[in-house]
Amino acid sequence: MATKKLGFGFMRLPLKDQNDPASIDLDAVKQMVDAFLERGFTYFDTAYMYHGGQSERAIREALVKRHDRDSFTLATKLPSMFLKNEGDQERIFEEQLEKCGVEYFDYYLLHNLNTSYYEAVKRFDSFAFVQKKKEEGKIRHMGFSFHDTPELLDEILTAHPETEFVQLQINYMDWESQSIQSRRCWEVARKHGKPVVVMEPVKGGMLAALPEKAEQLLKEHQPERSLPSWAIRFAAGLEGVMMVLSGMSGMEQLLDNTGYMQNFEPLSGNEQALLQQVVQSINETIAIPCTACEYCVKGCPKNIAIPKYFSMYNMDNREKLRTGDPNRWTINELYYANMAKTFGKASDCIGCRKCEQSCPQHIEITKWLRKVADVFETQPA
Template sequence: MEKRKLNNIGVETSLLGFGCMRFPVTENGMIDAMQSQAMIDYALAKGVNYIDTAYFYHEGESETFLGKALKKHDRQSYFLATKLPVWILKNRQETRKVVEEQLQRLNTEYIDFYLLHTLDRKKWDVVLKYDILSILEELREEGKIRYIGFSFHDEYDVFEKIIGYRNWDFCQIQLNYMDIEEQAGLKGYYLAENLGIPVIVMEPVRGGALASFSEEMNAKFKALDDLASIPSYALRHVGGLPNVKVVLSGMSSMDQVRDNIKTFASFAPLTKSEKQVIQEIREILQGRVQNRCTGCGYCMPCPQGVNIPENFKIWNKYHMYQKFEAIRFSWAGVGKRAKANHCIQCKLCEEKCPQKIKISEDMPRVWTDINEKRWK
């Protein structure tokens, strides 16, 4: 198993990390304990030593399951990561209460990698308002957490502000070969590298969107190596960056575990020809974009409350990947009144759009495509 050294804190992690938000589930939606236990056991036996979960994964069941699943393994043989849901805190002291609850759920005396979960501009304001970092430092002194970092979901300028605030032990960003200019993106990766802050990557296969394409597109990968899986190229893409210390994969079957371990057991960065194929795939996907919205926001505010840029962003991604799973979370995150079906075609937004987009014509298409086309 490929290992990477986090020089600033002096530990060595497996390049493949086990993300625990997509365990197989039973018919009633609960974690399938037997299958998931076998997957965890196999991964640890093959050298995976980074296990990542969070307070709300599997509706709070993930941490509790891991507390049982990891009990039979030597606590020194793996690093355990979980996250603080900043958005549920009502005061400063609730931080300690949540951490104590997580320690109990996880059946452990300490958490190795502790993250402020899914930081954005608003959540960062909460962190500062309640001085949460000082509480985490107290918990570190008490031996209950070891390393302090954050996971991130917002624009680059917010990332720049947060990562420059202190000397973080690590940070976690979304990165894959399609999202190099979104959120922190590749620019954020290089900033972290320059600051000497190790990077952990989430969504390297973009929630499965980069796991399989059309037969014609899949054939481009198979021509390179008929035995290599298509997701392995996405994993190797981010794993080839030297300051990426862990690539998280939310594995949901033993087949996925085995395939990912195969990729990282004899890890090799992408070759020139492989990078060329990925660039071809990028161009094909980007060619499916439905309009030229840049997200500038000049069209806002909409008098009906429609979030025009966000609707277009999601719509374009839906057509790019042709999978509802690729937009499921972001579409759910758009408020009911902010969705495209509330557009009344008043065209006030079109007068302000620098791209001259026919917004009044595209909005009905957004609603129809997402709710009726239903690519799986």
């Protein structure tokens, strides 16, 4: 029987405290893992840095300790952004085996290759390191996740034909995006004959909560289908896609996703055309294309809750566009004030741009933080 194309991403798990990404609700995760496996899905994806470093441990507790090793496939990643000294790769890899509670990984990726992190990978000969682990039987398949230009992707795949698969950000919003360039990156992977694992198919949840006009377009066509189903089916229907990851944060999402993916049907031509209208409608309302991956938060010297502030800004902007009132007060102002008591304010940004070096979406974060401060920190006269 063919492997079902939906993977469970351990990146946006249910939390006990929404302000603490490490406070994973393990009881809820265990129930989700069991339901996922019961419905015939087997692929799980985690990473060293997810959930404040606790995602791999959650995999061990919720999955590895409770299910036979041959009943699932497990993917994790070598954090290229954390490679500073000789010996880091070996230390991290052994730590990952221990944290996950396994003797081997089915899929192992170099994490988040872009222009700067690829330099680190070259400096520490990371491809050779992963190849060695494969020869030792500790890795079954080697690949990398990627967030940069199609030209760089072509360069890496040309230099490293031993790569067995690539993980790309693909969704219908980013398909023709000038910054993410999903389609062109997918075309490069196809040119090299590499299977593709899709990440961010719902763009960090953005495509699960659409502007009213965009949602209406989809609901008029198929009222019973969820909004995320359109995004995941778009990605899963592309040639060469072996797996689509979903960072599911609750049982409702998991049951929905596994429901329509059990007997997967690609989008029709008419449905593809409909999504183009949806993209146009979304682009009229979205300000900051943030997916809340939180890569930018690590190392911020001012502890600014960047993705949370961007989400508030987008919601605030959408409400003002909807009403046509740029001075309208929204509840997001209250949320911002409350959160700024725990985290650094947007105006605390010192412009070091560490966040921008880490951002897979290539967002000008420092510029947008100034706009966030202008909206939420300017006191009325």
